[in-house]
Structures are given as C-alpha cells and as structure tokens.
Amino acid sequence: MIDYKNTLHIVYGSRTGNAKAVAMLGEGYAKSLGFNVVCADMPGFNGADLAQLENVMICVSTHGEGEPPVQAEAFYEYVTEQATAIKANYAVLGLGDSSYRYYCQTGKDLDQQLEQLGGTRMLEVGTADIDFEDASKEWVRAAVDAFSVHLKPVQAPADHFVFELDLEDGTRNAYRATLLEKRMLTGPDSSKKVLHVSLGLKNSGISYLPGDAIGVFGANSRLYVDELLAELGFDKAHGVQLGDATRLLKEVLINDYELTLLTPLVMKKYAAVVKHPELDRLLADKAASQAYADVHDVLDLVRDYKGALSIDDFLSVLRKLSQRLYSAASSQRDQEEVVDITVKVIENAGKGRIRNGVCSSFLWHRLEVGDKVPVSLEAIDKFRLPEDSTLPIIMIGAGTGIAPFRGFLQERKGTRGANWLIFGERNKSSDFLYQQELGEFQANGTLHKLSTAFSRDQQEKIYVSDVMGKESEELLRWLDRGALIYVCGSKDRLAKSVRKRLVQLFKEQGLSTDLAKARFEALKAAKRYQEEVY
Numbered sequence: 268m269i270d271y272k273n274t275l276h277i278v279y280g281s282r283t284g285n286a287k288a289v290a291m292l293g294e295g296y297a298k299s300l301g302f303n304v305v306c307a308d309m310p311g312f313n314g315a316d317l318a319q320l321e322n323v324m325i326c327v328s329t330h331g332e333g334e335p336p337v338q339a340e341a342f343y344e345y346v347t348e349q350a351t352a353i354k355a356n357y358a359v360l361g362l363g364d365s366s367y368r369y370y371c372q373t374g375k376d377l378d379q380q381l382e383q384l385g386g387t388r389m390l391e392v393g394t395a396d397i398d399f400e401d402a403s404k405e406w407v408r409a410a411v412d413a414f415s416v417h418l419k420p421v422q423a424p425a426d427h428f429v430f431e432l433d434l435e436d437g438t439r440n441a442y443r444a445t446l447l448e449k450r451m452l453t454g455p456d457s458s459k460k461v462l463h464v465s466l467g468l469k470n471s472g473i474s475y476l477p478g479d480a481i482g483v484f485g486a487n488s489r490l491y492v493d494e495l496l497a498e499l500g501f502d503k504a505h506g507v508q509l510g511d512a513t514r515l516l517k518e519v520l521i522n523d524y525e526l527t528l529l530t531p532l533v534m535k536k537y538a539a540v541v542k543h544p545e546l547d548r549l550l551a552d553k554a555a556s557q558a559y560a561d562v563h564d565v566l567d568l569v570r571d572y573k574g575a576l577s578i579d580d581f582l583s584v585l586r587k588l589s590q591r592l593y594s595a596a597s598s599q600r601d602q603e604e605v606v607d608i609t610v611k612v613i614e615n616a617g618k619g620r621i622r623n624g625v626c627s628s629f630l631w632h633r634l635e636v637g638d639k640v641p642v643s644l645e646a647i648d649k650f651r652l653p654e655d656s657t658l659p660i661i662m663i664g665a666g667t668g669i670a671p672f673r674g675f676l677q678e679r680k681g682t683r684g685a686n687w688l689i690f691g692e693r694n695k696s697s698d699f700l701y702q703q704e705l706g707e708f709q710a711n712g713t714l715h716k717l718s719t720a721f722s723r724d725q726q727e728k729i730y731v732s733d734v735m736g737k738e739s740e741e742l743l744r745w746l747d748r749g750a751l752i753y754v755c756g757s758k759d760r761l762a763k764s765v766r767k768r769l770v771q772l773f774k775e776q777g778l779s780t781d782l783a784k785a786r787f788e789a790l791k792a793a794k795r796y797q798e799e800v801y
C-alpha cells in the first residue's frame with residue numbers, strides 16, 4: 268500500500284534518454300535524503316493513478332514540432348484530454364532545444380494543465396536547453412528540496428550522494444562511420460548544392476528502418492573560428508579546462524560549441540554579460556529577436572553588439588554543438604552495412620560573407636573518402652512503411668525531402684504494393700535528384716508513377732501541391748484503394764501546402780470544410796498520412 272502523502276512520484280517521458288537521466292538523478296537525490304520515491308517511465312504509468320498522487324515531479328522532453336516524444340504521447344493525451352482533477356503538489360521540467368519554435372512545449376503544456384486540474388505548483392516550470400546538464404541539475408535539486416517540505420523521510424539520509432547525471436556522451440558513444448562516397452547530385456548550373464553521401468557502418472550493429480534518420484556530428488570551420496577569435500581578441504592557445512583535461516580554446520570552439528546557429532536564449536545570455544542597451548531593446552521584442560537569430564550567427568552577434576567579456580563568460584553563453592539529422596536515403600535490404608544520406612549544403616549569403624551550415628559544410632569541405640565521422644541512429648517511428656507491403660503508397664517530397672523515398676523504394680523493390688512519387692525541385696536540368704535511379708526503379712517495376720513539379724522551369728511556379736490538384740482523380744482513387752501518403756521536406760512551405768491541398772481535394776469531392784478537415788485528421792490518426800518535415 269503506497270503512502271501517497273509521503274511518496275514522491277517521478278514520471279518521465281524521454282526519447283533519447285536525457286529526461287530519463289534527469290528523472291533518475293531526482294530519484295537518487297530524493298532517496299539519499301531518506302524519502303520514499305517511485306520513479307516511472309510514462310508508457311508504464313497508468314494515467315488514472317494520477318488522481319491519487321500527492322507529490323509528482325515530471326521530466327519530459329519535446330520532439331517533432333513541439334510535440335511530446337512518442338513515449339509520452341499517451342500520458343500527455345491523458346493529462347490534457349481525459350484527466351478531471353488532481354490534488355498533487357507538482358513540478359515539471361521540460362527538456363528541449365531553443366532553436367525550435369516550440370521550445371520545451373510539452374513540459375510547458377503539462378505544467379499549465381496540471382495547474383488547471385487543481386494541482387499546486389511547487390516550482391516554476393523548468394526549461395533545459397540542448398546542453399541541459401547544468402540547468403536540469405539545478406532544477407532537480409530545487410524541485411526535490413521544495414517537495415521535501417511536504418515529505419516525511421522513511422529512512423536516515425545517506426552519508427554521501429554524488430549529484431551527477433548518469434549520461435552517455437553522444438559523440439563518445441557514436442559509431443565512427445567511414446565515408447565511402449560523396450558526390451554532387453545537382454548540376455553545375457544549379458542554384459543549390461545537394462550531396463549524396465554514403466557512410467560505411469561495418470560492425471556498427473546499427474540497424475535502421477526506412478524513415479529513420481542518421482545523426483551526424485560535424486565540426487566548425489577553422490577559418491570561421493579564427494575570425495571569431497580575432498573579433499573577440501581572445502588568445503587561440505588559451506587553455507580551457509573541460510573535466511580533467513585542458514584543451515586549447517580554438518579546438519574547443521571548433522569541436523564543442525554551436526556557433527552557426529543562434530537562438531534568442533543565447534542572445535539573452537550574451538546580453539546579460541555585455542550589457543548592450545541596443546541588444547536589450549531587440550530582446551524586448553520577441554518576434555524581432557527570433558528574426559535576428561534566424562539569419563545571424565555568433566560572429567554577427569559579437570560584431571553587432573560589441574562588449575567586454577571574458578573567455579569563461581563567452582563559453583558560458585554558448586550552447587554545446589549538437590548532431591544534425593539526415594533521413595536515411597537507403598535501405599539495409601540493399602546494402603546491410605551502408606547508409607546513404609542526401610545533404611543540402613547550406614551557404615547563406617549575408618553582410619558580405621557566406622554563412623556555411625556547420626554540418627553540411629563539414630561533410631562537403633572537410634570529409635574525404637576513407638575519413639571517419641561520428642554518427643548515431645535516430646529512430647523515427649512516426650514515419651514508417653506499412654507492414655502490409657501490398658498497400659499502395661504515395662510519396663510527396665521536395666528538395667532533400669526525396670531522401671527517405673529512395674530508401675522506401677529500395678525496401679519495396681519486388682513487393683506487390685504500388686509506389687507513386689511526386690517530387691519537386693527548382694529546375695529539371697540541374698535539380699532532378701536521383702533522376703537516373705528513379706528511371707531504373709520505373710524500368711524494374713518498383714516505381715509505378717513518377718510526377719514532377721519543377722518550380723522554376725516556367726514563368727508560373729509549379730509545386731508538388733499543384734501536381735496533387737492536377738492529378739486529383741487518380742490521387743483520390745489511390746486513397747480509396749487504401750494508399751498511405753508520406754510527405755517529406757520543408758515544414759514551413761511544403762508540408763503546409765500539401766495539407767491544405769489535400770483538404771481542398773476532399774472539399775472538391777463535395778465535403779464541407781469541417782468534414783474535409785475531419786477526413787484529413789482521420790487519415791492522420793490511421794497513420795495513413797505521415798510527415799517527416801524539418
């Protein structure tokens with residue numbers, strides 16, 4: 268029989284283990300103080316028990332576009348849609364990445380909802396960014412200390428507790444893949460560079476499914492770091508203590524810190540150090556600071572808003588460099604120990620210089636065939652081929668959004684299900700990614716229908732959504748035959764226009780706006796409409 272009054276329940280929702288590690292630290296710390304603790308993973312937690320709890324601490328990450336991780340979906344749905352009332356003292360920590368628009372949204376939503384259900388908030392909702400370790404440790408200590416006022420110890424406190432997160436270091440545990448091949452898919456006249464990259468996974472034990480993504484750990488450009496150090500007036504050979512090791516400042520900036528991606532949070536931390544009134548004014552406007560972060564980098568920030576700061580201050584402002592994800596563009600049915608990815612090389616112009624994306628540029632400029640690159644597998648369970656391989660599928664992708672569909676086609680080669688690809692890019696002559704291979708898939712009967720939308724080959728723009736309109740009868744026929752729709756590419760443009768067009772097609776069949784939207788939602792709920800958008 269649980270003594271709810273004197274038990275701290277810790278519930279976590281975690282996809283890659285960060286929120287779990289934080290929850291475990293909370294469990295260890297509370298136990299070391301002598302309290303009774305029950306720690307549970309969200310999938311193993313019965314939502315109906317929530318009403319009985321008196322002290323509950325939640326650690327949850329956010330994935331997708333501000334959505335709960337798959338592991339937290341049922342719990343999230345229960346709390347936001349079914350739960351009626353709770354009586355618990357509660358505290359929520361959200362883990363996230365401030366470069367996403369909906370930062371720590373799941374944590375924030377749960378915090379709000381628990382208050383509305385009658386819970387008593389013990390501590391402000393915590394937010395822990397991509398370098399979540401210090402912020403989450405601080406929050407856990409404060410949260411457990413806040414709960415301890417309401418709990419009676421059931422045993423004597425421990426003599427000693429090591430207040431540390433038990434984490435696997437991503438890069439240290441990443442598999443070092445070998446670059447097998449790198450070639451440009453776009454032609455010399457193209458307005459963009461898109462690479463095909465083949466990575467050898469020999470003896471890695473990595474087993475991926477079509478739809479999964481591969482995380483690649485890149486490094487910043489040496490030239491860029493030199494420019495930044497010169498701007499800041501820092502000595503590149505300055506020793507930086509990281510754990511037990513002392514490393515050169517320049518090496519640390521190249522390998523460990525995010526410099527090309529700026530977030531409003533980094534800007535805020537920088538502003539707190541340099542105390543620049545103009546930057547403070549910018550930060551007071553949320554939309555304007557997000558807009559600045561979207562198109563600027565750390566070098567811009569230190570140039571635009573100069574101020575005195577020490578090396579330690581500067582490093583404390585920065586986020587840790589994180590991996591970038593790339594959809595697997597191959598299937599292990601074809602080559603078991605290889606994964607292909609399709610990478611757009613980011614080269615954005617602005618303020619008289621080119622801003623290269625850290626990872627895409629690392630792959631393009633720095634990696635040669637035979638070199639090793641740390642990679643990890645990111646399972647994407649919401650983007651999966653149907654188990655029944657006789658079902659037809661419609662794949663809609665623009666730009667690098669074609670990547671997973673190359674994997675899908677390799678996987679479905681020789682199966683009975685029909686495959687239709689709708690692909691969009693700018694110009695047919697230079698941007699028809701994998702054109703030859705798609706021709707081969709057509710010739711060997713794998714790709715039953717290929718439709719294209721080359722947006723800049725004519726006066727009027729043509730997008731994949733226009734193809735959907737033009738081919739509406741056939742598309743609806745495929746849907747009636749049980750087809751699944753997959754969409755991959757830009758979240759802001761492609762995904763929005765495809766969703767809108769599909770609802771439009773349903774309306775053209777005579778459904779009201781509400782019924783057409785309901786049909787779309789039903790397709791989504793039945794996992795017959797799946798997106799991998801970024």
Ligand SMILES: Cc1cc2nc3c(=O)[nH]c(=O)nc-3n(C[C@H](O)[C@H](O)[C@H](O)COP(=O)(O)OP(=O)(O)OC[C@H]3O[C@@H](n4cnc5c(N)ncnc54)[C@H](O)[C@@H]3O)c2cc1C
Binds near residue numbers: 528611615622668799
């Ligand atoms: C699930 C998932 C799957 C993905 N699959 C692919 C894929 O198959 N192929 C692929 O190329 N990318 C893919 N991405 C995007 C990829 O993870 C990186 O975000 C992208 O390569 C940019 O990383 P970077 O380090 O080169 O640039 P960063 O250093 O992250 O960015 C530098 C600057 O460039 C801007 N920027 C980022 N992307 C673009 C862009 N496309 N065009 C213009 N400016 C940009 C940023 O806003 C920033 O200001 C995927 C992302 C996710 C979440």
Ligand SMILES: NC(=O)c1ccc[n+]([C@@H]2O[C@H](COP(=O)([O-])OP(=O)(O)OC[C@H]3O[C@@H](n4cnc5c(N)ncnc54)[C@H](OP(=O)(O)O)[C@@H]3O)[C@@H](O)[C@H]2O)c1
Binds near residue numbers: 691721731758759
């Ligand atoms: N700053 C950023 O973070 C940033 C900037 C750009 C792209 N991206 C991301 O990078 C990814 C890949 O970029 P990419 O260059 O391979 O592809 P892309 O920019 O999405 O372009 C591919 C094709 O899609 C077309 N397109 C534009 N708007 C569309 C719409 N509403 N509906 C359907 N098609 C549309 C483009 O046409 P036109 O180009 O002729 O209009 C082009 O022909 C995208 O997913 C995007 O999210 C990020």
Ligand SMILES: Cc1cc2nc3c(=O)[nH]c(=O)nc-3n(C[C@H](O)[C@H](O)[C@H](O)COP(=O)(O)O)c2cc1C
Binds near residue numbers: 280284331334364
């Ligand atoms: C594909 C992907 C999407 C993400 N989307 C978001 C998001 O929308 N908002 C956010 O705050 N963080 C987002 N994140 C960041 C994670 O929440 C963050 O890495 C967190 O530490 C992961 O914790 P976990 O290991 O417990 O799942 C995303 C991460 C990935 C890989």
